[in-house]
Amino acid sequence: MPILSLTTFLPLLGGILILFIPKERKDAIRWVGVGSTVAAFLASVYALTLFDPGLASPAPLTLQMVEKLSWIPSFGIHYFMGVDGLSLPIVLLTTLLSMAAAIYSMNIEERVKEYYFWFLLLEVGMTGVFCALDMFLFYVFWEITLVPMYFLIGIWGGPKKEYAAIKFFLFTLFGSVFMLLGMLALYFASNPHTFDMVELARSHAVFGREFQIIVFLAFYLGFAVKVPAFPFHTWLPLAHVEAPTGVSVLLAGVLLKMGVYGLLRVCYVILPAGFEWFLPFLVIIAFINIVYGALCAMAQTDMKKMVAYSSINHMGYALLGMAAISPTGFNGAAMQMITHGLITGALFILVGVIYDRAHTRDISAFGGLGAKVPVYAGIMSLTCFASLGLPGLAGFVSEFLCFLGAFPAWKLYTALSVSGILITAAFFLRMLQKVFMGPLNEKWAGLGDMNARELVSVLPLTVLTIFLGLWPRLILDIMNPTLTAMTKLFPSLFQSVR
Amino acid sequence: MTLAHYLALSAALFLIGLFGALTRRNIIGILMGIELMFNAANINLAAFNRFLHPEGIVGSAVALFVIAVAAAEIVVGLALVLAIYRSQNTVYAEDISLLKG
């Protein structure tokens, strides 16, 4: 059974089904939308049961559940899907977060039909990016995510939605144009010409160092915008803030991962010499992301914007872990992707919860809500603590591994980056204090606690956050063999780092 | 009976069809004229097949194909006539000039 295609295209099926439902029947549309995300999630869980983590070998890219069909034979383009320990957890994260976001989005009232259609199309693109192993297919999925996102922000967004949507679209397109150039360069440099990532990885030795550096930079531009790495990050706060809640969840939870994933999957495996050349800059960028992102978050008064900036900080940890080129660091970076997706996804949902009730996200507009909405306060505090890296919750393990991996290679920058943890703690605690503690602001005396829909969407993320924190094996056992094998791919390179 | 007889028959049929299509006011009449022209072509096809390539069946096959297409075409045509009648309340071709440039 082509389980990966099933996972990827089940939402599309749902989307097409939705097109046949009259737009007045909003509930039917919602349930079909949620149902197809659930189906995709179940399919990805089934894929997990089929997956054998132990299969990783030092050969480049040991892939499983491979589907390879000829697509455009004259250009050697294949429909080539497959997963390994790096991509499978992210596929699961994608389907899980899509499900949570789809459930949360059931409160959308205007243009429900279009919303869910675009939403499901977005899920197709996101899942596809992580499964695709053919450059061309990868690029197609990559661009597929762009259009639904543009409409989702532009139609259902906040006050500055058009500006945000266009900025997001142009920024990302700017990056992906360079990526396209890089792809073509690889295609024409490989012999025989191919878009197949596995083939390209095998033939990395035939690419000269200068060539690799230039092509790396082209790819880097594409990925850095998505990560987002300083200084290509300014679309993020805007887009996250303007997007509707469900879409913010996917933006932060999944779309950012496309950048980090791309750096590992494409840049590192295919262009190791370019990667090596760029490492010193990558570390500095990671450091800036961590400290600068955290400080910018501290300056925010809007909760959602604060969470958005904290994403920049958290992706900095992933970059730092990646810059280590060690199993520890890679594990940290890969796990950071997952944990950040879970935690920040939950945070965006929670910010959405309070915004739906109070119609403001200004931190200082609240006060003393802790006694008023205890369930919400509890879950929010837990998630904030997870985000600031409290042990026992998922964020700690991944951050710790990132730092632990990076430290032997980059002592100074890692030690300096540790301060990001403190700043993160400072702004999250300040937020908790201003919103939940102190005397109750009488304006919110009528505020209700979380309802079933909100709980159902956020609880799976919370439970996983706790579970992964207590038992990180659950995910590290899947990733570790693949990532360890990846670090051993290039014995002659990265000597200075190891 | 030689090929010429068939061709003459088909030419006559074609001209009758053309005349009908050009002169009838009623659209249904025009459609009937067009049908006649189709059949003239069919006679040609069958005749050429019979006399020039008796061992092959291509001509007959194409004739059959044309008959099928003609049937489909007349269905669409009649549906259009019906639709026009409903909206314009007429079936006379000269009353309808929606395509006027």
Add this chain to the structure above:
Amino acid sequence: MIKHVHWIALLPLIASVVILLGSRDNTEKSRLPLLGVAVMGWCLLHSLLILAGVLSGRAEVPFYRTLPWFEFGGFEMTLGVLIDGTAAFMLVVVTLVSFLVQVYSLGYMHADPRFKRYFAYLSFFSASMLGLVISSNLMALFACWELVGVSSYLLIGFWFEGDAPAYAGKKAFITTKLGDLGFFVGLLLLFAYAQTFDLKMLPLHFQMGPGHMPAWVPTAVGVLLLCGAAGKSAQVPLFVWLPDAMEGPTPVSALIHAATMVAAGVYLVARTYFIYQAAPMALEAVAWVGLITAALAATMAVAAYDIKRVLAFSTVSQLGFMMLGLGVGGYTSGLFHLTTHGCFKALLFLCAGSVIHAVHTNDMRQMGGLSKKMPETFITMLIGAFAIAGFPFLSGWFSKEAILHDVYRFSPAMWCAALATAALTAFYMFRLVFLTFLGISRDHPRWEHAGESPPVMTVPLWILAALSIFAGLALEHNGIFAGAVCFGPAAAAEGAEAVAHAPNWLAWGAVGAFALGLAAAWRLYGTGDLSLASSLKRSLAGVFDILEDRYGFDRFFLALVRASDSLAAALYWFDSNIIDAIFVDGWALATRALAEVQRFFDDFFVDGAVDGVGALTRDGGLGLSRLMAGKVQEYLLFVALAVSLFATFIMTR
């Protein structure tokens, strides 16, 4: 028993979750908190059995057992327990104080609307603290360390409706987190060179000598871990959070901010003592931090009027003593003080809680003469004060003696400073007791209203008082404590030798300091006439201002916070007005400007040409369109004619 030691940490965790989620009724009517108390009682029993096993030699120490937690690369992280004599004693201290405080809280918190949640938090705290004590692995220890910090945050801010507790909780968390950054980097450094966090493996790496790792590494690791310890154990300069932490409920202060959590820093230094042995400079840093903390905090305690703040400063000062003990090489004496201090400081806090419960204020200026109203509290508190001040043969005397011995061997100058601090300790403790219980009442309505606390609160006081009296004697007897808690056989032998070497008059020094402090306190506060005290305060106003300002440490950290806030604001401004507005939007604007130029070109030249062609076509088309009258039959005629023409043309060619 020792095989099941992990349950000591796990049971309270389970209890905490059950209490938190078990029932919707949050008030006193919920019976769930009793579960927490029962679990803690069981843990106390378990710990006592383990300690008995360790002391009698039936249990083999160190007891070490792990299970794999997760793997990354070729490394494996384990979760496990490592029980040695130190840990066994620490377990008893923590479970004992936890148990008594939970019992006491049943009375103290009885009217609180979040009664149940309070007990859930307490159990959670105990779970993480016990986890910290038993864990065999520095990363797991760090994890528990942070969890302890969170439960402290939750409990300090337990009455979060007030601004002050909310602020204090945050301050405590952030300040300790600042120290934890050092801890964190220390762990990274440790792992970079030793490749393990396991407390059983690590000593081997440090004993291998200079060839194994660069010489600066143990020193750096030691100093970095000290940062973490200084944060948690409220050492200079990170002690600022502890006085504010007194905003929490008083039993919490007794449990967390006196007996257990704040001792975690000392415990950390003890657990990683092998690092400090490899790095004498780091060890000396520990000693100096301890000494400075002890001295500064003791002076600040003199100027405080809030009964709990006095005790808080006293805690800081005593923690400084422990650090000092460890730092001068007195592993056993430092931990001995930790153990005894756990008893009498918990006692003092619970007594203070009893007082506060009765008079509803923390301010000693509004107390006085309470000995008649609350005799049991008075007597137990007096016992606590005697114990901490170092009255001979009470528990504090033994441990403080031991530390002073070790300090004298290390440096007589430091010994003098420590002795002065000990005198100050006696002074401020008796100042507290006298101001609270003796003399006349300075706020009569409160005095009238006051009364003795219920037995559920006083019984724990009596138990702790008994321990404060006898614990030192019992543990010192036959060197029980020193036998169980010592750092390797070499250290033990060295200790015995040191006792022999110390001059005999040394023991009198501590007693003298105690007497001096007591006498001064009696003269100034004991007689009920405070005029001398206030005139002294007036004449030393400058000094008192500095003390009440806490030597400016608070202001320093506030300035740090403000500076980072301004930095954050500046960076955000830079982000939105420079990077985003100029580079990103500017890029877009430039593109649009270029587009305008191109449009002009397009309109005039390109479009002009195109339009010309277009106009031509359009005019031609208009002419031709006359032919198209919309008559179907005309079209058909045209077609027929055209076909005929073509046919004619082809045929005639």
